[in-house]
Amino acid sequence: MTLRVLLIDDNLDRAAAVTAGLEADGCLVMGLVPDHADIVAQVRAARAEVIVCDLDHSSRDAIESMRALHRDEPRPVVMFVDRAEPASIAAAMEAGVAAYVIEGLSPSRVRAVIDVAVARFASHQALRAELADMRSALSERKLVERAKGLLMQTRRMSEDEAFRALRRLAMDQGKRLADVAESVIAMAKVLK
Amino acid sequence: MTFAASSTLDAPRPLAAPRSDVLRLGYVRLTDAAPLLVADALGLFHRRGVTVSLSRVGAWAALRDHIALGHLDGGQMLSPMPIAAHLGVSGLATPLSVVATLARHGNTITLGEALMAEIAAAAPELAALRPLPAQALAAAIVARRGSGRPLLTFAVVFAFSSHNYLLRHWLAAAGIDPERDMQLVVVAPPMVANELADGRIDGFCAGEPWGSRAVHLGLGRIGLTTADIWLNHPEKVLAIGQNRLRQAPERISTCVAAIIEAGIWLSDPANHGEATRIVHRTAVPDVPEAVVGLALARQLVLAPGEAPTSVQGLQFHPAATYPHPEHGAWWATQMQRWGHIGAQPDTLIPSIWRPDIWRLAALEAGISPQTPPCPACPPIA
Numbered sequence: 001m002t003l004r005v006l007l008i009d010d011n012l013d014r015a016a017a018v019t020a021g022l023e024a025d026g027c028l029v030m031g032l033v034p035d036h037a038d039i040v041a042q043v044r045a046a047r048a049e050v051i052v053c054d055l056d057h058s059s060r061d062a063i064e065s066m067r068a069l070h071r072d073e074p075r076p077v078v079m080f081v082d083r084a085e086p087a088s089i090a091a092a093m094e095a096g097v098a099a100y101v102i103e104g105l106s107p108s109r110v111r112a113v114i115d116v117a118v119a120r121f122a123s124h125q126a127l128r129a130e131l132a133d134m135r136s137a138l139s140e141r142k143l144v145e146r147a148k149g150l151l152m153q154t155r156r157m158s159e160d161e162a163f164r165a166l167r168r169l170a171m172d173q174g175k176r177l178a179d180v181a182e183s184v185i186a187m188a189k190v191l192k
Numbered sequence: 193m194t195f196a197a198s199s200t201l202d203a204p205r206p207l208a209a210p211r212s213d214v215l216r217l218g219y220v221r222l223t224d225a226a227p228l229l230v231a232d233a234l235g236l237f238h239r240r241g242v243t244v245s246l247s248r249v250g251a252w253a254a255l256r257d258h259i260a261l262g263h264l265d266g267g268q269m270l271s272p273m274p275i276a277a278h279l280g281v282s283g284l285a286t287p288l289s290v291v292a293t294l295a296r297h298g299n300t301i302t303l304g305e306a307l308m309a310e311i312a313a314a315a316p317e318l319a320a321l322r323p324l325p326a327q328a329l330a331a332a333i334v335a336r337r338g339s340g341r342p343l344l345t346f347a348v349v350f351a352f353s354s355h356n357y358l359l360r361h362w363l364a365a366a367g368i369d370p371e372r373d374m375q376l377v378v379v380a381p382p383m384v385a386n387e388l389a390d391g392r393i394d395g396f397c398a399g400e401p402w403g404s405r406a407v408h409l410g411l412g413r414i415g416l417t418t419a420d421i422w423l424n425h426p427e428k429v430l431a432i433g434q435n436r437l438r439q440a441p442e443r444i445s446t447c448v449a450a451i452i453e454a455g456i457w458l459s460d461p462a463n464h465g466e467a468t469r470i471v472h473r474t475a476v477p478d479v480p481e482a483v484v485g486l487a488l489a490r491q492l493v494l495a496p497g498e499a500p501t502s503v504q505g506l507q508f509h510p511a512a513t514y515p516h517p518e519h520g521a522w523w524a525t526q527m528q529r530w531g532h533i534g535a536q537p538d539t540l541i542p543s544i545w546r547p548d549i550w551r552l553a554a555l556e557a558g559i560s561p562q563t564p565p566c567p568a569c570p571p572i573a
């Protein structure tokens with residue numbers, strides 16, 4: 001499968017070798033960014049599936065900030081460094097977020113390494129999304145609990161009655177239970 | 193393969209090979225790296241029996257990753273960064289410990305000449321005020337809205353930076369939504385003047401000497417400093433990889449003692465000339481020495497052609513070097529406020545901020561190990 005890669009490197013000789021390695025392995029190199037002018041625009045325009053970047057490149061802070069500042073879809077970033085202690089490579093893989101280390105960078109290994117990095121990135125993203133879902137489920141349950149409490153206090157309902165009232169509201173309005181709970185809480189604040 | 197230098201300057205010293213008795217620390221090309229640079233240049237580390245090897249790094253993310261990969265043991269870091277690195281918010285998850293604050297204050301919010309003209313037109317009564325109120329910027333934003341011009345663009349140095357959070361705090365207090373009413377981008381500090389000249393950004397928040405350099409080049413003026421947003425705010429910290437701290441806590445505290453000593457030396461006006469020469473030579477040889485010297489003397493030239501004014505500038509004195517966990521907690525609230533991290537347990541900050549190491553260092557440096565008064569944090573919005 002063709003993988004669209006954006007390469008970021010100041011060292012043009014090395015970039016040429018990496019490009020050759022990537023293309024021989026069926027990657028499509030979308031472009032080479034030698035300096036960091038307008039890096040965000042270039043990353044977006046390239047529509048690359050993965051960024052391959054020199055660990056020390058001065059544009060790294062801009063690339064890494066894209067998600068936090070612009071809500072950009074995160075992309076896996078594969079970094080190359082010239083050396084790393086074996087223990088730290090293991091640690092990096094353990095942490096294996098959006099990064100990977102290519103030691104020695106033998107062109108024939110580049111594609112395999114990138115494939116692993118992309119797969120790890122995808123599974124990490126899935127895990128993150130799952131965690132976010134779990135967190136929001138937790139906070140939704142808290143909302144419902146608070147709304148129930150308010151109804152019990154102000155309407156002198158039992159816990160069961162309060163829950164049924166919320167559920168009825170949700171069904172009548174075609175809304176989610178958590179949304180109804182939220183508006184009950186908001187309303188109680190206004191009426192206080 | 194050799195390490196690629198990421199700036200166009202001469203290549204930084206190659207990273208030292210791992211030797212257990214050498215402490216390898218990274219820094220970025222900024223005036224507030226001074227305590228590290230001075231302690232090295234004056235032999236303060238050496239005199240206390242620690243061998244420190246300093247390496248210049250071209251990006252904050254690179255500094256963190258070199259620690260994660262075992263190339264460096266620690267280094268100068270933006271205050272919110274250890275929190276993001278600890279949580280693995282982006283890049284390699286890297287457990288770090290904050291063992292000292294390297295400096296307070298020292299960032300400017302610099303506005304391009306074109307934007308200053310827009311502000312003067314939109315809010316003539318506010319444009320000349322120092323510090324510039326964010327309402328002046330809000331007036332320019334409103335004026336632009338009707339004209340079909342693009343959103344104002346400001347640069348910060350990194351998402352997880354004091355610059356980003358203090359700028360946002362200042363904007364939001366004036367009713368400006370930093371994500372809807374303007375655009376924030378990340379630009380490496382040595383590049384901000386070029387970006388301003390090319391019109392790609394309208395202003396920036398960055399550490400010295402980069403704001404002063406933009407004024408020196410006639411590209412903009414300094415509207416305010418981050419001390420105007422949070423008086424006595426901690427700026428850079430010294431962060432050490434947690435593994436490394438566990439292996440050699442005494443060596444780290446001795447290193448902090450030398451940094452406290454360097455801070456005392458930097459606080460003496462008699463040493464400003466020599467401090468300027470050290471910082472200029474090692475970190476920013478491409479910026480005129482006189483421009484570098486301003487921040488070290490706690491002065492700024494606010495607009496092209498003006499005389500230097502005294503400001504609440506860089507502080508390196510002993511109390512300023514204490515790493516207050518309360519301040520770490522404030523950065524965490526701001527990271528939550530802007531959706532960069534989720535809710536965190538109370539145990540997070542105490543597992544990163546380590547004033548106990550600073551106290552050992554204070555005893556070694558011969559100053560009081562008592563916790564200095566904690567400067568108040570801004571209200572949490």
